[in-house]
Amino acid sequence: MSQVASMDRFGLVRKMNRNSSSDVSIERKDKNTYLLNIFGTQDSDSGEYHCVVTPWYRLATGDWSQARELTSSRVFLSVKFAVWDSLKLPLLYGASASLGVGIFSLVLGLICAQCCCRNTAHTPRSRNKLMDLEMD
Numbered sequence: 001m002s003q004v005a006s007m008d009r010f011g012l013v014r015k016m017n018r019n020s021s022s023d024v025s026i027e028r029k030d031k032n033t034y035l036l037n038i039f040g041t042q043d044s045d046s047g048e049y050h051c052v053v054t055p056w057y058r059l060a061t062g063d064w065s066q067a068r069e070l071t072s073s074r075v076f077l078s079v080k081f082a083v084w085d086s087l088k089l090p091l092l093y094g095a096s097a098s099l100g101v102g103i104f105s106l107v108l109g110l111i112c113a114q115c116c117c118r119n120t121a122h123t124p125r126s127r128n129k130l131m132d133l134e135m136d
Contacts, residue, residue, distance in 0.1 A: 003016055004016055004024050004036075004038075004049075005024045005025075005026055005036070006026075007026045007028070007034075007053075009056030009064055011028065013025065013026050022038060022039060022040045022041050022042055022045050023038075023039045023040055024036065024037065024038050024039070025037045025039070031055070034051055034053050034072075036049070036051050038077065041077070041079045042079065043079050043081065045077060045079055046077055046078055046079045047076070047077060048074050048075070048076050048077075049074070049075050049076075049077055050071060050072050050073065050074045050075065051070075051071070051072040052069060052070070052071050052072075053069070053070045053071075053072075054066060054067065054068075054069045054070075055067040055070065
């Protein structure tokens with residue numbers, strides 16, 4: 001078991017070095033209830049977790065008093081990467097964008113071919129008239 005985070009008596013959370021994507025937070029809900037959250041988990045985060053807390057109380061004299069250590073029950077965290085769920089939206093956006101760009105390019109090409117690329121100065125020769133060739 002390795003420590004992932006700690007909170008001092010002033011409520012300052014100190015996070016231990018972990019992988020690059022996951023993050024943790026600790027929240028004190030009430031006198032003896034704390035909440036540990038793990039965000040952006042990876043496969044390496046799978047395992048058994050539990051919280052160990054030593055509450056501190058401020059006495060009327062202004063001094064701090066340490067209470068007995070509290071330990072939560074153990075919880076197993078299983079991280080499963082859903083490939084289809086993670087690729088569904090990017091594939092949909094990519095297919096939609098490529099279809100849209102393809103249709104736009106096709107329409108633009110047709111418009112350019114009809115409007116811009118016509119040569120009005122050129123008059124085609126009639127095919128019924130034959131040219132006279134001189135032969136020596």
